[in-house]
Amino acid sequence: MAARKAPEDRRAELLRAAVAVIARRGFAAVTLRDVAAEAGVAHGLLRHYFRSRGDLLAAAFDLAAGEDAAQLPASPPSPAAHLLDRCEPLPDQHYLLWIDAWSEAPRSPELAAILRRHHSSCERAADGAIREGNARGLWSCPDPAGAATAFEAQLDGLAVQLYALHRIDREGYARLARSAAEGLLGLGPGGLAAAADRERVPAT
Amino acid sequence: MAARKAPEDRRAELLRAAVAVIARRGFAAVTLRDVAAEAGVAHGLLRHYFRSRGDLLAAAFDLAAGEDAAQLPASPPSPAAHLLDRCEPLPDQHYLLWIDAWSEAPRSPELAAILRRHHSSCERAADGAIREGNARGLWSCPDPAGAATAFEAQLDGLAVQLYALHRIDREGYARLARSAAEGLLGLGPGGLAAAADRERVPAT
DNA sequence: TACCGTGTTGTCCATGCGGACAACAGCGCG
């Protein structure tokens, strides 16, 4: 049925299938048979690549989260542009995976560790951007670390409203995220976009 | 084994057991046998009170969310006190239920409807408090509806960090929540508590 | 007291699960 493949390719294929099934059914309801069917493969093959169901799920989420992180620009153009960029909602499916992972974290130490690692990474980027903006005089934020945590939490909470509950739309998400960021940085309405413009053309 | 009881009492007892099991195992992993064991009852009895597993879970979450809502003070002492109060973290178990429900919502229209109802209710209270504060001159918020949505989302996001990931502690939660609220309302640090004090003694 | 309604139980069933494993197939090396 399924042609023989290079182990690494096959492994990645299985992980991608697992991500798709997790997004569709939720972590707890994922079945090895579902994943195998998604990949077009006998379910026994999964045992050949992963020791257990738990291993597969953790590896799958780690891959998906890693790809999300890789999509952020490697060298952010400017602090304001970085924060402004994070105010744009992601493609639909991604955040549902995160929300599901949150709910699973209290019962899966391994998943919790992966989640904490990725959240820390995002937060560190935001913290760096806020400090850099302080240094460049774009804004004056007395508590960059706290503001970074609050900013990331704000995005997560808005994502719940947008992706899980459909109580806001993508434009509302972006508007409220920008407004919250401006509040945290002590900027007025439109201040973030203005700061980004100011950075794009260093000297007026 | 279990003594005969009044139907309403027994039903409430089963729902409370279900809430406990949901909090412990997560929605998707809840077993009728788990719930029955938690309640000290034969699992067949659940069929006597609920048509299906889905019915039981939805009714259980609705009960828990309703009880959470009932714990909010009936007539908020003052707008500032209301918002300040919501910045205090809830008892641990409650929010895990909410996070789990978010992740289940995209696959359960009934649960999604219950969630939207309760979120709307909380948000409406915050919106009212913000408008009332505007009217009393405690602060000046140009977009109360947006601020209410953002405030609730901020609390939800911080709850994820606190309850699911343990990346902040209860004090950090309260501090960041207050700070975010002040940002949304255009108040300086400590401005919320100051407004609450000012309200407690109407005229200096 | 006898009886009936109903809350409660224990058991049964079909289904689907994760995991184990023996057998098969095809490629590359000797």
Added chain:
DNA sequence: CGCGCTGTTGTCCGCATGGACAACACGGTA
């Protein structure tokens, strides 16, 4: 050419699940 390594399959097992149901127990009523 033959052979072994390994990716792949299909099948089997023990087990837990949601649901169905007949039998039981007990309180209220006649």
